[in-house]
Amino acid sequence: MTKPLSCEQAVEQFFAYLDRALAGEPLNDLEAHLEACLSCCEKLAFSRRLDTFVKNRLPQSPVPDGLEARIRRTLGQTSTE
Amino acid sequence: MTIPDASTQPQQATKPDELRQTFEALALPHLAHLYRLAARLAGHGRDAEDLVHETYVKGLAAFPSLREQASIRGWLSRILARLAIDRHRQQPPEIAVGDLQDLDRFSLYDLIWDEDPFPYSDTLHQDFLDQFPDDDVRAALLNLPDVYRVPLILLYVEDLSYRELAETLNCPVGTVMSRLHRARKILERELWECARRRRLVRSEDR
Numbered sequence: 001m002t003k004p005l006s007c008e009q010a011v012e013q014f015f016a017y018l019d020r021a022l023a024g025e026p027l028n029d030l031e032a033h034l035e036a037c038l039s040c041c042e043k044l045a046f047s048r049r050l051d052t053f054v055k056n057r058l059p060q061s062p063v064p065d066g067l068e069a070r071i072r073r074t075l076g077q078t079s080t081e
Numbered sequence: 082m083t084i085p086d087a088s089t090q091p092q093q094a095t096k097p098d099e100l101r102q103t104f105e106a107l108a109l110p111h112l113a114h115l116y117r118l119a120a121r122l123a124g125h126g127r128d129a130e131d132l133v134h135e136t137y138v139k140g141l142a143a144f145p146s147l148r149e150q151a152s153i154r155g156w157l158s159r160i161l162a163r164l165a166i167d168r169h170r171q172q173p174p175e176i177a178v179g180d181l182q183d184l185d186r187f188s189l190y191d192l193i194w195d196e197d198p199f200p201y202s203d204t205l206h207q208d209f210l211d212q213f214p215d216d217d218v219r220a221a222l223l224n225l226p227d228v229y230r231v232p233l234i235l236l237y238v239e240d241l242s243y244r245e246l247a248e249t250l251n252c253p254v255g256t257v258m259s260r261l262h263r264a265r266k267i268l269e270r271e272l273w274e275c276a277r278r279r280r281l282v283r284s285e286d287r
Contacts, residue, residue: 011188015262019236021243046190046206047265053210054268055237057218061120063113067130071109071137075101078141 005033010040014047104144108137111154118158121234122165124223132168136161158239159249166231166250181263189269196282212281213272221271229264232257 005013010033016022017030034041115136119129139160147156190206199208222230232250235241241249246257276282 015265016243016258019243019261021258043188043190049207050189050210050265050269051237054218054222057215058121058222058234058237059117059219061117061129063116064130067116067133068109068112070130071112071134072105074134074138075105075141078101078138 005029007033007037007040010034010037011043014044017044018048018051100144101141104141107150107153108140108157111157114154115157115161118234118238119161119165121222121238122162122227122231123168132161132164135164139164155239158235162231162235162249163251166227184263184266184270187266187270189273192273192282198276198282209276209281210272212279213275217275218272221268221275224271225264225267229260229267232260233264233268236261 010030013022013026013030017027022030034044112133115133116129119132119136123129123132136157140157143160147153193206193209197205199205202208222234225233232246235246235249243254243257243261246261247254250257273282
């Protein structure tokens with residue numbers, strides 16, 4: 001068992017944790033900290049909420065008219081060159 | 082149009098025209114996805130269109146090297162992301178180092194807590210986020226420097242792992258990690274600035 005994480009060290013790991021990029025000892029250490037620290041749990045929940053908030057607001061852009069035809073035209077020219 | 086047999090072997094097309102037809106049949110169904118990704122990486126309009134167009138041209142040229150046809154969408158997405166990065170390589174990639182140190186410590190959660198813009202709320206942080214129109218959030222995303230926006234969008238849209246992001250962006254995993262951290266911190270800071278401009282909070286410069 002390594003030395004318990006401070007809140008500052010725990011917060012530094014939040015994004016990697018949310019992105020499922022933590023494993024092994026760093027993951028265990030963070031989870032041990034979260035079990036004991038309500039404040040960090042709330043901060044982590046906010047980071048997760050903020051990610052979802054931004055993701056849900058990514059623009060939904062329809063394909064402009066003519067783009068597929070432009071691509072087909074270029075690909076046709078490329079393959080006959 | 083008939084989609085050719087989905088082999089896991091590299092393409093063995095004999096004629097350029099057959100290769101193109103196979104590529105079009107497999108790749109063009111992903112046009113909407115690729116355009117959406119391009120618009121998120123480069124903003125709407127001609128830049129996004131050119132990015133997608135170039136992706137298909139590069140994709141056709143590299144198609145014989147694609148081993149798994151079933152993975153063509155992710156493969157094309159990564160070509161597009163590399164093109165987006167290359168296009169913007171000329172731009173100054175970083176904000177000043179002093180700013181980065183401040184940035185790494187920035188906490189929107191703490192600022193909302195300290196400022197307490199909704200004193201009677203039981204859901205203070207959620208209420209804060211609910212104040213923002215979608216366009217403000219999109220503007221904050223588009224204002225991110227490319228070096229931060231591209232990995233964040235790829236993470237959000239393509240759900241790539243840090244290792245896959247590092248391969249796509251041709252940089253170490255540690256760089257991916259720090260850029261994703263800073264991308265989110267810049268977004269937090271932009272939302273806070275936006276809240277100040279909208280007079281949701283009264284706080285002075287911090």
